[in-house]
Amino acid sequence: xxxxxxxxxxxxxQRISDxxxxxxxxxxVRQVLQEMEALYEHNQADVNETKSEQRADLLPSIRLRHxxxxxxxxxxxxxxxxxxxxxxxxxxxxxxxxPANVRFHMSxxxxxxxxxxxxxxxxxxxxxxxxxxxxxxxxMRPPKSLYIQVRCVKDHGELEIDDGTLVLLKKNSxxxxxxxxxxxxxxxxILEHVVH
Amino acid sequence: MESQSYLPVxxxxxxxxxxxxxxxxxxxxxxxPIRTEVSFPRLGFLEKSSDSxxxxxxTKMELxxxxxxxxxxxxxxxxxxxLPKVYREGWRTVFNADPNVVDLHKLGPYYYGLGxxxxxxxxxxxxxxxQTLLQTFIGRFRRTMDSSQNAYNEDTSALVERLDCLEKTLxxxxxxxxxxxxxxxxxxxxxxxxxxxVLNYRKRxxxxxxx
Amino acid sequence: xxxxxxxxxxxxxxxxxxxxxxxxxxxxxxxxxxxxKFSPELLANQAEVVECVMEQLTHMEANLQRVKKGDPKASxxxxxxxxxxxxxCSYLRSRLQKIEKFxxxxxxxxxxxxxxxxxxxxxxxxxxxxxYAANTESHLKSVxxxxxxxxxxxxxxxxxxxxxxxDSFVFLRVKESQENILVEPExxxxxxxxxxxxxxxxxxxxxxxxxxxxxxxxxxxx
Numbered sequence: 001x002x003x004x005x006x007x008x009x010x011x012x013x014q015r016i017s018d019x020x021x022x023x024x025x026x027x028x029v030r031q032v033l034q035e036m037e038a039l040y041e042h043n044q045a046d047v048n049e050t051k052s053e054q055r056a057d058l059l060p061s062i063r064l065r066h067x068x069x070x071x072x073x074x075x076x077x078x079x080x081x082x083x084x085x086x087x088x089x090x091x092x093x094x095x096x097x098x099p100a101n102v103r104f105h106m107s108x109x110x111x112x113x114x115x116x117x118x119x120x121x122x123x124x125x126x127x128x129x130x131x132x133x134x135x136x137x138x139x140m141r142p143p144k145s146l147y148i149q150v151r152c153v154k155d156h157g158e159l160e161i162d163d164g165t166l167v168l169l170k171k172n173s174x175x176x177x178x179x180x181x182x183x184x185x186x187x188x189x190i191l192e193h194v195v196h
Numbered sequence: 197m198e199s200q201s202y203l204p205v206x207x208x209x210x211x212x213x214x215x216x217x218x219x220x221x222x223x224x225x226x227x228x229p230i231r232t233e234v235s236f237p238r239l240g241f242l243e244k245s246s247d248s249x250x251x252x253x254x255t256k257m258e259l260x261x262x263x264x265x266x267x268x269x270x271x272x273x274x275x276x277x278x279l280p281k282v283y284r285e286g287w288r289t290v291f292n293a294d295p296n297v298v299d300l301h302k303l304g305p306y307y308y309g310l311g312x313x314x315x316x317x318x319x320x321x322x323x324x325x326x327q328t329l330l331q332t333f334i335g336r337f338r339r340t341m342d343s344s345q346n347a348y349n350e351d352t353s354a355l356v357e358r359l360d361c362l363e364k365t366l367x368x369x370x371x372x373x374x375x376x377x378x379x380x381x382x383x384x385x386x387x388x389x390x391x392x393x394v395l396n397y398r399k400r401x402x403x404x405x406x407x
Numbered sequence: 408x409x410x411x412x413x414x415x416x417x418x419x420x421x422x423x424x425x426x427x428x429x430x431x432x433x434x435x436x437x438x439x440x441x442x443x444k445f446s447p448e449l450l451a452n453q454a455e456v457v458e459c460v461m462e463q464l465t466h467m468e469a470n471l472q473r474v475k476k477g478d479p480k481a482s483x484x485x486x487x488x489x490x491x492x493x494x495x496c497s498y499l500r501s502r503l504q505k506i507e508k509f510x511x512x513x514x515x516x517x518x519x520x521x522x523x524x525x526x527x528x529x530x531x532x533x534x535x536x537x538x539y540a541a542n543t544e545s546h547l548k549s550v551x552x553x554x555x556x557x558x559x560x561x562x563x564x565x566x567x568x569x570x571x572x573x574d575s576f577v578f579l580r581v582k583e584s585q586e587n588i589l590v591e592p593e594x595x596x597x598x599x600x601x602x603x604x605x606x607x608x609x610x611x612x613x614x615x616x617x618x619x620x621x622x623x624x625x626x627x628x629x
Contacts, residue, residue: 019202
């Protein structure tokens with residue numbers, strides 16, 4: 001049956017339902033596009049024959065191929081669109097710099113989309129409050145206290161806090177730090193919030 | 197939920213399909229028994245059991261829902277769609293007697309989704325099909341909700357194995373609510389946590405290395 | 408929430424021309440926040456509230472700088488600032504999320520809006536939405552659509568991206584009593600009927616039915 005390759009792209013995403021991004025299946029997309037080209041050429045030929053030789057009996061097959069063309073278009077569109085939603089999530093979970101192993105799964109065009117998205121979001125945040133700016137990717141949970149106890153999950157170098165003090169984030173060290181300084185680092189899994 | 201940043205396109209409601217929804221695309225890949233009412237020249241290779249160059253009129257075969265629906269919407273006289281067994285009268289009687297005894301995962305798993313889509317094809321049985329779908333859902337809903345609200349910290353695989361896809365989604369969202377409520381009661385709601393996406397990536401990286 | 412620091416603030420904001428105290432302002436923000444969080448569709452923007460709250464935060468920050476280090480009052484004020492900022496960010500996030508999720512519909516609604524109607528999007532949000540649309544559509548075009556047969560090179564994004572589901576049910580609290588609200592039937596064998604909503608009462612209703620009450624401020628989503 002036609003369109004099997006296209007639905008395979010969809011299954012690939014559906015298997016990873018938590019939002020992780022599988023590697024871009026360039027080959028799969030290309031195969032679907034090739035199938036579309038073939039379907040279209042067959043239809044063109046049959047359409048011409050319908051006209052020149054009065055072959056109205058070819059119409060059902062033309063319609064069937066047309067349905068397949070639409071189906072392929074839908075699957076590829078949905079594949080790309082869902083991937084963009086996953087890439088969007090990466091900006092919110094990781095911040096604007098992505099680890100290499102994540103970037104590795106994106107196509108060149110997707111990287112470009114990510115860069116544009118990141119820029120749009122940044123200029124939106126900068127323009128808030130008459131140009132004063134506000135980072136809306138912070139404060140993801142309602143604050144309960146100003147300072148929190150955190151443990152370093154891995155080495156991360158130095159962190160400067162409000163009053164200019166430098167704190168060395170060394171693996172397994174514990175610190176008492178301002179919550180808003182730690183939020184991103186906790187999301188990225190570098191620090192761990194210790195609750196007693 | 198603000199803690200989840202990946203927000204996939206939701207499946208359509210009732211008879212609607214959402215164009216970009218992965219669930220709807222997979223649902224419409226379900227195969228339906230049909231009979232061709234015209235001949236499809238030069239497409240014989242789609243019907244593996246014969247080696248004719250065409251699909252002759254009157255051929256009984258299976259086509260995916262998206263194709264049956266697409267053809268039917270262009271011209272209702274190209275094929276007749278047979279109702280899959282679970283929506284026929286025999287099974288409807290079983291469903292109406294006690295919807296809780298049926299294994300909708302085995303019979304579906306898109307029992308409601310496919311059933312709603314079947315209403316797209318004009319059939320005199322449509323009102324009864326719709327009624328059975330609704331009554332089955334209502335009849336099973338209480339049990340689905342109860343079990344999702346009462347299974348805390350336990351293996352839920354036995355609870356969901358007989359559920360249809362739609363019911364499973366409801367079960368999961370019920371569990372989500374229960375877990376966040378329990379977390380809030382324990383005072384964990386204010387605990388900042390690492391993004392689950394980030395943690396899953398890290399897990400995957402480790403398994404990548406191992407394999 | 409009141410803000411004791413602004414009592415001795417010499418340069419009271421312009422936003423307070425219409426007698427809005429900081430407490431009123433925060434209450435307004437919280438209302439907008441809850442409505443936006445629970446409504447299935449994007450609501451009209453509250454750019455003035457956002458702007459005033461931002462100014463308020465700046466003032467509070469500035470005042471905090473003047474408080475002596477180690478003063479126990481300082482940490483209470485700091486906490487207050489953090490809480491307001493959380494609500495503000497959460498509100499703006501909910502809106503961004505919906506703008507992205509429904510972008511073709513949001514832009515379409517904004518385009519077809521008549522002159523007198525309040526804008527759905529703030530200027531910043533409008534810029535963001537337009538960029539998001541252009542970015543996404545050019546991605547689909549360059550990777551796939553432009554390589555497809557000529558008749559399939561365009562996608563109607565208004566059809567492809569689902570619109571908000573206005574039939575979802577929401578919880579609401581009535582702020583001003585309403586009479587004769589028409590409730591549409593949920594199934595074929597029901598008939599439509601009218602209800603009166605009393606001030607202070609809470610209900611679970613279809614969003615579509617009560618959407619006008621939310622935009623007029625006669626009811627609040629909870």
